[in-house]
Amino acid sequence: xxxxxxxxxxxxxxxxxxxxxxxxxxxxxxxxxxxxxxxxxxxxxxxxxxxxxxxxxxxxxxxxxxxxxxxxxxxxxxxxxxxxxxxxxxxxxxxxxxxxxxxxxxxxxxxxxxxxxxxxxxxxxxxxxxxxxxxxxxxxxxxxxxxxxxxxxxxxxxxxxxxxxxxxxxxxxxxxxxxxxxxxxxxxxxxxxxxxxxxxxxxxxxxxxxxxxxxxxxxxxxxxxxxxxxxxxxxxxxxxxxxxxxxxxxxx
Amino acid sequence: xxxxxxxxxxxxxxxxxxxxxxxxxxxxxxxxxxxxxxxxxxxxxxxxxxxxxxxxxxxxxxxxxxxxxxxxxxxxxxxxxxxxxxxxxxxxxxxxxxxxxxxxxxxxxxxxxxxxxxxxxxxxxxxxxxxxxxxxxxxxxxxxxxxxxxxxxxxxxxxxxxxxxxxxxxxxxxxxxxxxxxxxxxxxxxxxxxxxxxxxxxxxxxxxxxxxxxxxxxxxxxxxxxxxxxxxxxxxxxxxxxxxxxxxxxxxxxxxxxxxxxxxxxxxxxxxx
Numbered sequence: 279x280x281x282x283x284x285x286x287x288x289x290x291x292x293x294x295x296x297x298x299x300x301x302x303x304x305x306x307x308x309x310x311x312x313x314x315x316x317x318x319x320x321x322x323x324x325x326x327x328x329x330x331x332x333x334x335x336x337x338x339x340x341x342x343x344x345x346x347x348x349x350x351x352x353x354x355x356x357x358x359x360x361x362x363x364x365x366x367x368x369x370x371x372x373x374x375x376x377x378x379x380x381x382x383x384x385x386x387x388x389x390x391x392x393x394x395x396x397x398x399x400x401x402x403x404x405x406x407x408x409x410x411x412x413x414x415x416x417x418x419x420x421x422x423x424x425x426x427x428x429x430x431x432x433x434x435x436x437x438x439x440x441x442x443x444x445x446x447x448x449x450x451x452x453x454x455x456x457x458x459x460x461x462x463x464x465x466x467x468x469x470x471x472x473x474x475x476x477x478x479x480x481x482x483x484x485x486x487x488x489x490x491x492x493x494x495x496x497x498x499x500x501x502x503x504x505x506x507x508x509x510x511x512x513x514x515x516x517x518x519x520x521x522x523x524x525x526x527x528x529x530x
Numbered sequence: 531x532x533x534x535x536x537x538x539x540x541x542x543x544x545x546x547x548x549x550x551x552x553x554x555x556x557x558x559x560x561x562x563x564x565x566x567x568x569x570x571x572x573x574x575x576x577x578x579x580x581x582x583x584x585x586x587x588x589x590x591x592x593x594x595x596x597x598x599x600x601x602x603x604x605x606x607x608x609x610x611x612x613x614x615x616x617x618x619x620x621x622x623x624x625x626x627x628x629x630x631x632x633x634x635x636x637x638x639x640x641x642x643x644x645x646x647x648x649x650x651x652x653x654x655x656x657x658x659x660x661x662x663x664x665x666x667x668x669x670x671x672x673x674x675x676x677x678x679x680x681x682x683x684x685x686x687x688x689x690x691x692x693x694x695x696x697x698x699x700x701x702x703x704x705x706x707x708x709x710x711x712x713x714x715x716x717x718x719x720x721x722x723x724x725x726x727x728x729x730x731x732x733x734x735x736x737x738x739x740x741x742x743x744x745x746x747x748x749x750x751x752x753x754x755x756x757x758x759x760x761x762x763x764x765x766x767x768x769x770x771x772x773x774x775x776x777x778x779x780x781x782x783x784x785x786x787x788x789x790x791x792x793x794x795x796x797x798x799x800x801x802x803x
Contacts, residue, residue, distance in 0.1 A: 332634050336793040358636040367630035377555045384548030385635045
């Protein structure tokens with residue numbers, strides 16, 4: 279992949295489950311080092327889009343390329359350079375945090391794994407419960423462990439599906455801070471699906487709005503707020519979700 | 531934080547070892563899981579062992595064929611527990627909602643399958659080694675005394691158990707936990723057909739045709755040839771092996787087709803019923 283090539287390229291992606299189109303011909307490209315939010319109501323096609331980028335779902339038509347590799351056909355060429363976090367998956371609960379990180383570190387081919395786990399434990403404040411069973415941790419602690427797993431291989435592309443769902447404001451803020459720092463230090467490409475608009479405004483430099491499997495809008499958070507004549511992204515989201523967006527934009 | 535991505539490796543023994551380690555950690559942390567590995571094989575062996583003792587006291591034929599029942603039940607357990615050891619390790623990933631993590635990791639399907647094969651051997655060893663020692667202590671039946679024949683029996687039974695388990699894993703990926711009952715019960719379909727406790731000649735001739743299509747049938751016939759006629763039938767083991775190669779190949783193809791279908795239907799992340 280050359281430096282000018284997008285880290286992720288989605289081209290006319292169409293995915294149907296039987297007769298229902300979950301994603302309907304969307305195209306976008308993510309520049310290396312960018313942070314983009316994928317927003318939309320339930321059933322808008324966010325999870326299907328992210329799953330297709332991860333190689334877990336095969337497109338009905340169109341293509342998805344990650345770091346130059348076609349997904350899912352060539353996924354094994356790039357999976358070691360990507361990672362993800364999602365509330366839809368768990369780490370094995372009976373294993374300790376250290377055991378889980380050891381297993382995933384080995385799966386991702388991480389060198390000097392012991393040192394890497396030690397450094398991550400310090401950076402993500404895991405040290406005090408590193409040898410405790412993952413299932414016995416609080417939600418906030420589990421989220422930190424999931425974050426450690428998603429960063430264990432220093433991914434160039436990081437996919438996050440509602441990374442702060444069900445967290446208290448303090449822990450959620452802490453997670454956002456870590457993600458922000460990681461993206462800057464690693465120059466990583468981040469794609470984030472979230473229902474938390476404040477989170478999106480803080481972390482992302484671009485927002486893709488999905489509705490019924492199509493892209494409804496695509497711009498920076500500031501431009502969207504300005505174009506729709508609203509004071510924050512949540513109001514823009516509601517305009518688009520309720521179908522009043524075009525009228526407001528025209529009025530502006 | 532560092533800025534170096536790990537290197538791409540097409541086939542990695544380290545990833546296989548990582549998966550074995552993951553399941554070893556799970557076993558180590560849970561004594562009920564270890565107990566369960568030994569409990570049923572021990573109960574089965576004791577029940578059939580005492581039945582054999584009783585029958586042999588009233589039948590000259592069975593007195594001569596000492597160990598035929600105990601041998602049969604122990605070899606059946608290799609077949610059954612071999613499949614179950616593979617399938618349970620696979621199910622553990624679904625129960626813990628870890629499948630998405632694995633499918634998104636660099637772990638390749640062949641490495642996953644090889645790790646589950648290794649786990650089925652480890653799980654079986656934990657159950658069968660103590661039970662085989664109990665068989666010596668209670669009934670004087672030494673499974674290990676079968677020597678090279680035991681190696682041939684083991685190899686063929688494991689190959690069949692893996693072939694069945696790989697196909698079941700594909701069905702679980704495609705259909706989620708709705709297909710779980712297959713993992714627990716599919717092997718019992720082979721119990722009457724593979725003639726575990728009686729010779730193939732007992733079956734009606736049309737059913738014998740199907741029985742001889744199943745590799746374990748050759749193993750159980752081979753076991754009776756050793757215990758009753760004191761002859762090692764290498765020809766039966768070679769035929770079982772040839773059938774196993776075909777069965778395993780078909781099973782791997784079936785697994786890959788089901789995995790592709792799961793990607794198409796988007797069931798890899800769901801895992802539910």
